Amino acid sequence: MTVLDIGEVARRAGVPASTLRYYEEKGLITSSGRRGLRRQYDPGVLERLALIALGRTAGFSLDEIARMFAPDGRPDIDRRMLAAKAEELEARMRELAVLRDSLRHAAACPAPSHMECATFRGLLRAAATGVVPAPPKRTPGPR
Amino acid sequence: MTVLDIGEVARRAGVPASTLRYYEEKGLITSSGRRGLRRQYDPGVLERLALIALGRTAGFSLDEIARMFAPDGRPDIDRRMLAAKAEELEARMRELAVLRDSLRHAAACPAPSHMECATFRGLLRAAATGVVPAPPKRTPGPR
DNA sequence: GTGCTACTTCAAGTCGACTTGAGGTCAAGA
């Protein structure tokens, strides 16, 4: 019993089967075969799905994720790109830290409106003068 | 000259005017008045826009952002919600750290395919057994 | 007063990431 039925994968990974089919269509995962019409998956797909979920919550698009863990055309470029993505994450984490601090302060601050609080506005200014360039195109969404 | 024309705001904030109109329609920002048909903005809108951009890159939807900085109906609920959002951010940052480490390792690791590397798979497993529940619905899109 | 141009409204379009629906297939249990 070394392969998993699509329903089993869906259950274990916590995603609907339709999403698995969609990911397969996009080339993010592959099924190891079929039993009749039914897709069968190698258990490794679960790790791959965890990775995809992680990338999604980190704000990467499916295409970006696909590129991050592509079948490795030229490893050098690949590695440079991965390092660059790691840097992107680092930057995003710094932004999140600012936002987290802003929210924590806002939650504790007695000012009637947060915008009237000097500390809050200072945090925002710090964020604004930081990198925070043009807002990210589309996003995703994530969702 | 204490008010800004929409074009000026767009230029300074680095977003198209159409986005400003859209944000206004959604109640995320307000114009302080009009000169003829043209919207005029109070300079404080720039901080608010920085905040919105920050929230977007942190993965919040416009509706969530609107709620975070609502006109303050009940401050208590509001503050509890802000604290909860801060916790969410904390969790997201932990996930990002895992992904960053995974990417850094993948960039340095000599294994032909990342999935064949035990360290990498270990990081993934850690991520998978962590919180990383069902993938976030819709997103977002943020991109 | 005539242009120019940057604005205005409103409806419709786009994009990513899925989901839903209609109609069909097939392996396994009663």
Place this chain on the structure above:
DNA sequence: TCTTGACCTCAAGTCGACTTGAAGTAGCAC
């Protein structure tokens, strides 16, 4: 054998966050 139910394909729909396009308007320079 028949039914059931979980799967299949393919097209179309949805949702958030905007963008684009058409048609109109008004402050400012001339």
